[in-house]
Amino acid sequence: MIQIITAENAGFCFGVERAIEIAEKTAERCGEIYTLGELIHNETAVSRLREKGIVPVNDVSECVGKTLVLRSHGVPRATEQEARRVCAEVVDATCPFVRKIHRIAGELPKEAKLIVMGDREHPEVVGIMGHAQCIAFACRAFGEVEALFTSGEITPDDNAVMVFQTTFDRGKYSEITEKVRTEFPRVKIYDTVCNATVKRQQSAVELAKRAALMIVVGGRSSSNTRKLFEICGRYCKTVFAADASELPVQIIKDLRSDSIIGITAGASTPVDTIKEVHEKMNKEIIKNNENEEDFASLLEQDDQSFNRLYAGKRVKATVVSVSKKEAVVEVSAKQTGYITLEELTNDPNAQVEDIVKPGDEIEAVVIKVDDSVGTAALSKKRVDADRNLEKLMALKESGEIVEGNVAQAVKGGVIVIYENTRVFIPASQSGVPHGGKLEDLKGKPVKFKIIEATNERGGRVVGSIRQATRERREAERAKFWETIEVGQKFEGEVRSIENYGVFVDIGPIDGLVHTADLTWNRVSNPKDIVNIGDKLTVVVKSFDPEKKRVSLSAKNPDENPWTKFLEEYSKGDVIKATVVSITEFGAFAQIIPGVDGLIHISQISTERVTDIKSVLKIGQEVEVKIIDIDEEKNRVSLSIRALMESGESSEE
Numbered sequence: 111m112i113q114i115i116t117a118e119n120a121g122f123c124f125g126v127e128r129a130i131e132i133a134e135k136t137a138e139r140c141g142e143i144y145t146l147g148e149l150i151h152n153e154t155a156v157s158r159l160r161e162k163g164i165v166p167v168n169d170v171s172e173c174v175g176k177t178l179v180l181r182s183h184g185v186p187r188a189t190e191q192e193a194r195r196v197c198a199e200v201v202d203a204t205c206p207f208v209r210k211i212h213r214i215a216g217e218l219p220k221e222a223k224l225i226v227m228g229d230r231e232h233p234e235v236v237g238i239m240g241h242a243q244c245i246a247f248a249c250r251a252f253g254e255v256e257a258l259f260t261s262g263e264i265t266p267d268d269n270a271v272m273v274f275q276t277t278f279d280r281g282k283y284s285e286i287t288e289k290v291r292t293e294f295p296r297v298k299i300y301d302t303v304c305n306a307t308v309k310r311q312q313s314a315v316e317l318a319k320r321a322a323l324m325i326v327v328g329g330r331s332s333s334n335t336r337k338l339f340e341i342c343g344r345y346c347k348t349v350f351a352a353d354a355s356e357l358p359v360q361i362i363k364d365l366r367s368d369s370i371i372g373i374t375a376g377a378s379t380p381v382d383t384i385k386e387v388h389e390k391m392n393k394e395i396i397k398n399n400e401n402e403e404d405f406a407s408l409l410e411q412d413d414q415s416f417n418r419l420y421a422g423k424r425v426k427a428t429v430v431s432v433s434k435k436e437a438v439v440e441v442s443a444k445q446t447g448y449i450t451l452e453e454l455t456n457d458p459n460a461q462v463e464d465i466v467k468p469g470d471e472i473e474a475v476v477i478k479v480d481d482s483v484g485t486a487a488l489s490k491k492r493v494d495a496d497r498n499l500e501k502l503m504a505l506k507e508s509g510e511i512v513e514g515n516v517a518q519a520v521k522g523g524v525i526v527i528y529e530n531t532r533v534f535i536p537a538s539q540s541g542v543p544h545g546g547k548l549e550d551l552k553g554k555p556v557k558f559k560i561i562e563a564t565n566e567r568g569g570r571v572v573g574s575i576r577q578a579t580r581e582r583r584e585a586e587r588a589k590f591w592e593t594i595e596v597g598q599k600f601e602g603e604v605r606s607i608e609n610y611g612v613f614v615d616i617g618p619i620d621g622l623v624h625t626a627d628l629t630w631n632r633v634s635n636p637k638d639i640v641n642i643g644d645k646l647t648v649v650v651k652s653f654d655p656e657k658k659r660v661s662l663s664a665k666n667p668d669e670n671p672w673t674k675f676l677e678e679y680s681k682g683d684v685i686k687a688t689v690v691s692i693t694e695f696g697a698f699a700q701i702i703p704g705v706d707g708l709i710h711i712s713q714i715s716t717e718r719v720t721d722i723k724s725v726l727k728i729g730q731e732v733e734v735k736i737i738d739i740d741e742e743k744n745r746v747s748l749s750i751r752a753l754m755e756s757g758e759s760s761e762e
């Protein structure tokens with residue numbers, strides 16, 4: 111009986127899945143939205159997206175004032191800038207792996223030369239070239255690279271850099287890079303071929319080597335689907351089908367009864383389309399079987415062969431029951447499997463019922479089959495880890511901050527569980543000070559960044575809490591400087607006390623309250639009125655973003671003694687005041703707390719005064735006349751002499 115096998119990594123890749131999710135969420139939020147080009151090269155999927163209000167357009171000018179989503183391929187920098195200028199909102203769904211190439215291209219100096227290996231008309235290549243400020247060339251093969259050097263467009267001494275379209279054929283990548291390293295050793299090569307593409311191509315090759323016929327499902331305009339077609343064609347007869355209706359079913363007649371038909375699909379092919387192709391092919395095989403047995407029994411046989419379990423096979427399973435130690439699952443109508451807690455999750459603190467419940471449909475991989483009792487041991491965590499690795503690699507590229515729970519402290523760091531994946535956070539990246547207890551983090555949610563994600567050594571993912579904290583603080587600081595205003599109020603805490611004032615923590619930075627701005631009253635040492643840890647309400651007096659300085663005042667405007675003074679006193683009033691300080695040019699006398707007036711040396715007496723201290727003493731109460739009030743400068747001038755001359759008194 112002919113067998114049909116679908117390649118392990120077929121269909122939507124991480125980047126396409128992510129772009130669709132972003133577009134769907136944006137459409138839910140905004141109603142009709144637009145995408146620059148089709149999100150996926152698949153007519154059925156595009157019309158389903160249209161029904162959800164996601165409409166493809168060819169140019170930014172078609173969605174002025176509307177919401178635009180940039181698809182996973184990315185766009186040139188100028189297009190993005192234009193979109194941000196004319197659209198109401200631009201949502202970026204560029205795949206993080208493509209963004210990484212944009213960064214490489216964008217950071218090259220003007221005199222560099224960029225070689226982009228890929229289809230020059232492909233939107234991804236156009237987008238990458240549109241991010242370079244230097245000259246950029248698109249090449250498909252080594253010959254074209256060679257021609258750039260022989261024609262002198264690039265000289266051997268140039269700062270030349272080579273990147274690859276993410277969907278570039280991995281085999282060709284190796285051939286080209288080997289030649290470039292030999293012929294033009296100064297060219298700096300970046301491996302930007304996407305792992306999802308590599309995996310899809312590898313599993314297609316593995317299957318094509320065993321198959322008599324390969325069916326490549328996907329849109330004809332999808333470059334990665336075309337590449338799969340080309341790769342599979344090197345090993346066996348290969349046909350192309352956009353969907354089940356395009357299947358050349360008569361081809362089955364030429365196949366031997368023990369043949370394998372392989373199915374693979376491009377990154378933009380929906381799972382439903384792959385399934386429909388599989389089912390249609392299945393029915394055709396049965397129909398064409400010359401041995402006209404009972405149709406139903408053949409179908410059953412096929413089902414059994416299709417569902418035969420073997421170690422390494424990925425299966426869909428339904429959870430039947432859960433216990434403390436394991437979950438029992440049904441793999442097909444006739445097969446039972448079990449997944450132990452250790453194979454369900456990486457989280458040592460989780461229970462089986464935290465992860466699955468009866469009725470859940472899950473994906474798992476077979477690790478062992480026991481034919482004697484008809485059961486299979488399965489693993490969910492291995493499938494999750496495989497699927498998540500791609501996502502984690504993208505998170506590393508995008509630098510996004512994520513959250514997970516610390517499961518345990520281990521030698522040299524802690525383990526955080528993020529979406530069922532163990533992420534190692536080295537002690538130096540944990541944010542715990544040297545000598546601190548890592549154990550204290552156990553069970554706590556933490557925010558971190560992925561700094562390493564590789565499938566080497568069975569998959570290694572490393573995170574950093576420290577980097578996430580630092581970035582969050584930097585972002586908070588940047589926002590602080592963007593939004594700070596004179597007069598803005600903060601509730602702060604005294605951090606340190608100096609002779610000239612106190613530093614108050616107002617969030618991302620500490621601001622200075624000068625001693626004179628602490629209170630309306632006269633203070634000689636800030637320590638006399640505040641302690642470290644005191645809460646203070648402060649307002650911004652001035653700030654300097656370049657020097658990163660903020661000057662604050664803790665004086666409450668409602669208690670401004672000047673307001674009270676102006677309400678109660680006028681020029682010409684004769685009042686009593688207390689001498690609070692003596693200088694060379696006069697003495698200051700307090701009228702009310704917070705308002706001192708100056709008795710200039712010439713206003714102390716009708717006689718000439720040379721030594722003020724021989725006439726006035728600190729703490730002495732004197733009768734004075736208010737001879738001037740400067741409201742702008744908050745200054746009051748007092749005179750004893752004026753009273754001596756006029757004979758006036760405050761008692762009158």
Ligand code: F3S
Binds near residue numbers: 123125126207
């Ligand atoms: Fe897909 Fe992004 Fe790779 S769009 S093929 S995951 S570069």
